Amino acid sequence: MRRTTDRRSLQHLDERLGDHLVVPAEAMGDTIELVIAPASVPAVMRALREDGDLRYELLADICGVDTGLTMQVVYHLWSPLSPDWVRVIADGLSRDDPRVPSITFLWPGAEWGEREAYDMFGIEFEGNRDLRRIYMPPDYLAFPLRKDFALADDASRGPGEGIRHMETPLPPGEVRANPVIRTSAGAGAVLGPDGELLALGAGSIALPEAPDAAEERA
Amino acid sequence: MTSDREQVRSLDDPEIMVQTPATIYDAIPPLTPRTEREAEFYQLEDGEMFLNLGPQHPSTHGVLRVVMKIDGERIVDVDPVLGYLHRGVEKICEYGDWHHAISNTDPLEYAASMFSEALPVLAAEQLLDLEVPRRADYIRVLAWELNRISSHALFIGWLALDLGGLTPILYGFAERDEIVEMLAALTGQKLLFNYMRIGGVNGDLNHEFLSRLGDWMSRAGEHINGQAKLMNENEIFVNRTKGLGVLDRETALGLGMSGPPLRATGVPYDVRRAHPYSVYPELEFDIPTRSDGDSYARYLLHIEEIKQSLRIIDQVLHKMPDGPVMAKLPRLLRIPPNRAFAAIESPRGQYGVYAVSDGSDQPFRFRIHDPSFFNLQAVGSLSEGQVLADIMAIMASLDPIMGGIDK
Numbered sequence: 001m002r003r004t005t006d007r008r009s010l011q012h013l014d015e016r017l018g019d020h021l022v023v024p025a026e027a028m029g030d031t032i033e034l035v036i037a038p039a040s041v042p043a044v045m046r047a048l049r050e051d052g053d054l055r056y057e058l059l060a061d062i063c064g065v066d067t068g069l070t071m072q073v074v075y076h077l078w079s080p081l082s083p084d085w086v087r088v089i090a091d092g093l094s095r096d097d098p099r100v101p102s103i104t105f106l107w108p109g110a111e112w113g114e115r116e117a118y119d120m121f122g123i124e125f126e127g128n129r130d131l132r133r134i135y136m137p138p139d140y141l142a143f144p145l146r147k148d149f150a151l152a153d154d155a156s157r158g159p160g161e162g163i164r165h166m167e168t169p170l171p172p173g174e175v176r177a178n179p180v181i182r183t184s185a186g187a188g189a190v191l192g193p194d195g196e197l198l199a200l201g202a203g204s205i206a207l208p209e210a211p212d213a214a215e216e217r218a
Numbered sequence: 219m220t221s222d223r224e225q226v227r228s229l230d231d232p233e234i235m236v237q238t239p240a241t242i243y244d245a246i247p248p249l250t251p252r253t254e255r256e257a258e259f260y261q262l263e264d265g266e267m268f269l270n271l272g273p274q275h276p277s278t279h280g281v282l283r284v285v286m287k288i289d290g291e292r293i294v295d296v297d298p299v300l301g302y303l304h305r306g307v308e309k310i311c312e313y314g315d316w317h318h319a320i321s322n323t324d325p326l327e328y329a330a331s332m333f334s335e336a337l338p339v340l341a342a343e344q345l346l347d348l349e350v351p352r353r354a355d356y357i358r359v360l361a362w363e364l365n366r367i368s369s370h371a372l373f374i375g376w377l378a379l380d381l382g383g384l385t386p387i388l389y390g391f392a393e394r395d396e397i398v399e400m401l402a403a404l405t406g407q408k409l410l411f412n413y414m415r416i417g418g419v420n421g422d423l424n425h426e427f428l429s430r431l432g433d434w435m436s437r438a439g440e441h442i443n444g445q446a447k448l449m450n451e452n453e454i455f456v457n458r459t460k461g462l463g464v465l466d467r468e469t470a471l472g473l474g475m476s477g478p479p480l481r482a483t484g485v486p487y488d489v490r491r492a493h494p495y496s497v498y499p500e501l502e503f504d505i506p507t508r509s510d511g512d513s514y515a516r517y518l519l520h521i522e523e524i525k526q527s528l529r530i531i532d533q534v535l536h537k538m539p540d541g542p543v544m545a546k547l548p549r550l551l552r553i554p555p556n557r558a559f560a561a562i563e564s565p566r567g568q569y570g571v572y573a574v575s576d577g578s579d580q581p582f583r584f585r586i587h588d589p590s591f592f593n594l595q596a597v598g599s600l601s602e603g604q605v606l607a608d609i610m611a612i613m614a615s616l617d618p619i620m621g622g623i624d625k
Contacts, residue, residue, distance in 0.1 A: 028556075028557070028558070029344060029347075029558065030493070031558070031559055057471050058471060058474075058476075058487060059474040060559075060561065060568060060570055060587070061559070061570045061572060061585070061587040062474075063572055063585040063587070065574065065583050065585075066583075074572060074585075076559050076570065076572065076587075078487075078492065078493065080487075080492075083492075083493060085493065085559055085561075087559060106472075107471075107472050107473075107474055108472050108473060109472055109473030109474035109475065109592055109595050110474065111595070112591065112592070112595050113474070113592070120308075129253060129254040129255045130253045130254070130255035130256065131253055132252045132253050132256065133301075134300055134301065135300060135301035135304040135624065135625070136301065136304070137301070138252070144306055144309055145308060145309055149309075
């Protein structure tokens, strides 16, 4: 079933939160999309949750996104007053040091969602009082869902291609090859420009001992 | 990586130097607390102690580890530790094409996998703006509701089992077995169905499925009433669930909960009505709610929902249109650059997916929102001050499925 957004709520959101929006509010199918700067997150989320005529009180999702150029934190909200989803994108976090204010003061339940985004992307949520890894072990060093974290299968894309950017889709007619080449370097391996191995990945398995060394010992 | 790390003296045995903390006592003092909350949790007051539950414990429904701070038999605080089933589904999905995502998300909600496998399907259809044949939509609803009943029947049995009652789970499994056999006739699989396809479903209804379904439908209402009779007025069961694990509306909303635990607090949030998808707007059913917010209310809601699902199945069978079950689509699916959020009401609550496409045949980002993950967070506030034995009843009434929580 196809649905379209309610024009009135779109206009209302645009007027109400206009100062914070980086681009005007946009209707995408059944979702209203608001793009804001990371610093406006507490103000925008508070307005959405607490305003009597908005009442977006149900946090449908919170997640991180690595676009290859910047980091984003994406919130999805739902209000009993409107049939549409609202998607709030905090865009433009730096990939080197992604930081965004926490929303745990509005939704205490965002704590685990933020922990997950921290675990997977390394996004620091300022104000979250329990920001530790949630899935990966505490001594793990990498952030698995970042685009520069290459799985071993990624070798099939060729080492020179680097990070895959969302803004530069594949040229028409080009099909990405199926992952066929595997390396023993493990997940998160760092490859040099010519494909030589610079560092083993965090999940690497030790290479088997050379057969002659094993014979010598025996 | 670990070789240059400092060795620390074990608290269990001061003679031993350890590199990796082996027990919970090793873990506490040598590691400096990483967060404010961790420092608070690992600070023991007089008379308190830590108790480790899991990860291998039958009542945790999977591999969940819970570190508990207890005072006598009363729980002071809990710290759930996740990740024992983590396989990185979101990353895996970015490395396969859109069709692969179906079988990758299938095992997430392993007690009701018709729901989790629908996530990439709904996301891709929304991104492609694809119209699904009506017959396929009706078959999907049929499969979803059957799977919801089988999952709920299991939940009721599990809840009783965790409280020490063996009989209800036998009835629960009897019900589940009939549905699973039915779905096996339809899909060829009993657990991970792999039935949903982008643009429709894999295969039309067949004779064996329909005859099994008709046979079961004639008895299903009676079965569920029998189940309710067995438990609704069982004194032990009622005493151990009524007034236990009480959530109020604001807390539940603040924790981002959904599904029966949220509806038990009086919020009528069900994605099938709140944000209709598929053919649910054409079907008549109610969203049962309760206002008590305790374990017993959550149990009663499951019984009510099974009855509503039976009502839906009845209508679907009467309204089932003719026609194809798959839309015409190329095998190599290239989805134009766009982003979409799709959600579905699973037996445990709102299963959501935020998918970003970059124009290739693979998802660029495939975020899976699991309802159990957010529902499980409530275990912290719910178990404070309760006795140790009751944490099982609280956890079971939240119905967590670790496959989806750990992803």
